[in-house]
Amino acid sequence: MTDLHPVRRALISVSDKTGLIALAQALTARGVELLSTGGSAKTLREAGLEVRDVAEVTGFPEMMDGRVKTLHPKVHGGLLALRDNPEHKSAMEAHQIGAIDLLVVNLYPFEETVTKGADYDTCIENIDIGGPAMIRAAAKNHRFVNVVVDVEDYDALLAELDANDGQTSYGFRQRLAQTAYARTGAYDAAVSTWMAAAIGDEAPRRRVVAGTLAQTLRYGENPHQKAAFYLDGTKRPGVATAQQLQGKELSYNNINDTDAAFELVSEFLPNDGPACAIIKHANPCGVARGATLTEAYGRAFDCDRTSAFGGIIALNQVLDAATAEEISQIFTEVVIAPGADQAARDIFAKKKNLRLLITPGMANPADAALTFRQVSGGFLVQDKDNGHIDLPDLKVVTKRAPTDKELADLLFAWTVAKHVKSNAIVYVKDGATVGVGAGQMSRVDSCRIAARKSVDMAEALGLTAPLTQGSVVASDAFFPFADGLLTAAEAGATAVIQPGGSMRDDEVIKAADEAGLAMVLTGMRHFRH
Template identity: 65%
Template sequence: MEDVVIKRALLSVSDKTGLVELGHALAARHVELVSTGGTAKTLRDAGLAVKDISELTGFPEMMDGRVKTLHPKVHGGLLAVRDNPEHAASMKEHDIGAIDLVVVNLYPFAQTVMKGASRDEIIENIDIGGPSMVRSAAKNHAYVTIVTDPADYDNLVAELEESNGKTSYDFRRKCAAKAYSATAAYDSMISQWFAFADQQQLFPDMLAVNGNRIEELRYGENPHQRAALYVPVGPHGSGIAQAEQVQGKELSYNNYNDADAALELVSEFRDGPPTVVIVKHANPCGVASGDTLIDAYRAALECDSISAFGGIVAVNRPLDGATAEAITEIFTEVVAAPSADDAAKAVFAKKKNLRLLLTGDLPDPKRGGLAIKPITGGLLVQSRDNGHVADSEFKVVTKRTPTAQELADCRFAWTVAKHVKSNAIVYAKDGATAGIGAGQMNRRDSARIAAIKAREAAETYGWESPRTVGSAVASDAFFPFADGLLAAAEAGATAVIQPGGSMRDDEVIAAADEAGLAMVFTGMRHFRH
């Protein structure tokens, strides 16, 4: 395909960033500028000669600007195949001039939704003419250049300078691909708003998803896999993807995944005391609350200091220098915090590879949204696990009622278990995990593995007994048999929290009573696969 000389440009933008500079660059190359409404005014105010779209079409803008570019003299000029004799004859017969360049960005639909506008205002900010021009120009990219992003204006000007006022087919093809992505993302935002906000459909008949690529990562879970980070287009909350990376080398796919797991869990404690979460391979290996952040970190580390090596740390308070010093005593991949003081930043600066992520506000653990998981040939979609059970909703099912301390430990263990891969068993005592068993094929083995980790910790730190002694134990799902509960009792647990609902609940309750355990049912399961 040949290069195309840019003789006429149609500009119609909501975002005026860089518009005047682009207008001057085009005018300097004697490009005729055709424009609409506010875009035309901005260009004229900058001293540029502009032809109104109404002059081009012979029709005035009407219906409050809803109808202005939806005209054969616009779309004929965009869609005509220039070297097709029939197309050329139609252009001549109907006095349709070719349009070589289209610069369009769309009505600010997402911004309108985010500011809490009324339904009528949201509907008015659904662009019709803009996407139509974008799609027409992009389809005919053999002859027409389409630019939808102000960030690409400099690339356009550079292309014109290098090619003496022309654009190459390769450049136009890349612009067309980006243009279709822009309209697809725009339509997906509208689709999502109609489905979720306007119609309250959690699972619409057609699911539209979108995302802007933030960066291409070094590789995926393994070096032979490719990976990239995307964030949703339009309204979305804050999280690891939006965190500011203060220092450290590039984040990997696994770093993002693990840091997200750590942030999700520590956010459960965002309104609680200073709390630290240590994650390894997407599972917490130590979680603790304390009077200070450094106390919480040390207690979390003591749960499983072996697994913590090379782990991810997340905290629910601004990082201070003393806690930062403690964290850097062992190899740590990533630290995530709402903020960090100068002393903490100075400590981490000495560890040039350690990534420090500042998240600002922590995510709301009760927020809604969808979780999407690809499977072979499709997508599994579910609502987020934002379920919470108040202490008042706990049902005591044993003869013995838990003490106030046991109930607090139950709550802590239950909160952590929600974020441990199933089958999950979590022992907790005095606001700290004592042992965590994750991802086993049966619950008894998870209970035993967690107890083993607790015994190893006791040996490492010279304690008289493991912290599982006198602890509360949480199970993310019911005990199908009494064996898992008995394993926890053998480890020294005195209280149990679990969903209940097994066909053998009576058997498990009887075993708990015989062992002198206090047990509460939550009625809510927290599988995490």
């Protein structure tokens, strides 16, 4: 088997016409005969290129609104024939089937159609049939045939032809084939995922996940782990759709933590005022609102200045110069915001290692989505935690009801707790976190750690009382015993928000009453593992 094979005849059928004319001109200049269909053929002719219609080759017109045009032996025979097989060659001669050495196809824009919110029938009409069939045929026969499914590969194809005097190598064709199968696989995954949702099947028998490579990462969580970042094609604002204005390439941990930070700060609508979230190792170490973005950042920073060093900062409004100046006082890995004015950009430009990401707006915390987690031999799928609680949802269970100020802080603390690893405890005072306990095996330990941090931070700020004095506290799940609640009371908390539902709720409520605490139940928990 020879490694190199010439490209003499190409079939081009593309929905995305980007780069089409330049590619066709380059192929024609290299003596390649062009076959094409419908709109692609029209575009090529209008550019003055000589092209032969597939309908002329097959002897059948395009029919049924274009649904049937390439599903024909003279097309698939030209793609699938083994050039060194006498029986195949004989069949080609007997049925006048010409070899097709290059297939350039990109598919009907099904994913884009779904994203635009098209109705069911429109989505169905944008499911490509002939394209995937040809792609799979060409990819299977990559010993002889080149298949290009991405505009990004046009230049690589031409470079390969130039390097090999109009021929391509087997290794090159193998890489094209792998990309082609991945594309049809992702396409079918998009169709099946959309259809499952359209017909209300929450747990389809088969589920496929697909992505497009955004970047190969230097390493994963640790230097000995290989890693890459893939996009799922959704347009949700966040780290995947952000524009990086400066700084080093994002790492695996940067991407993970930046996503956590932006999802948290997106809980706070820009119209409700500035908000800032500082994340370290996927957990918030400071979250706050303020009259200005600078104040919101400063109050978030004062929750835990030690942990904030080298952290990720997410803002819910356009970054301004004053806030950029404050942020630049310490080392920060990433800042992500829905915009940055020129003065802020100029300030950050002096910090070469700081990565500045700009998003196309804020994410909607109520967006429906699925989350995936791999386990040995499979993966878990669940709805994104979009659970939300408003004032009317709260049930007061203690003798004392929370004040309006306490209620505002309780809802703030509850929102933050949703984004803290379980067991999660969050102390809040005046719209800012003042203590966060995350990821402990015991809930009482989370209460103690958060309180201890508030003492340390108060000492660093020159205060005589811990930051938690006069605060409220949120617990992501119920208190199994009263010890955690009493620890929070000892730290100075005056009100509590928690789901309830423990066998010992009565005991916990009694302890709250005896400590003079106000407590509300949500009836909803926010485990985050």
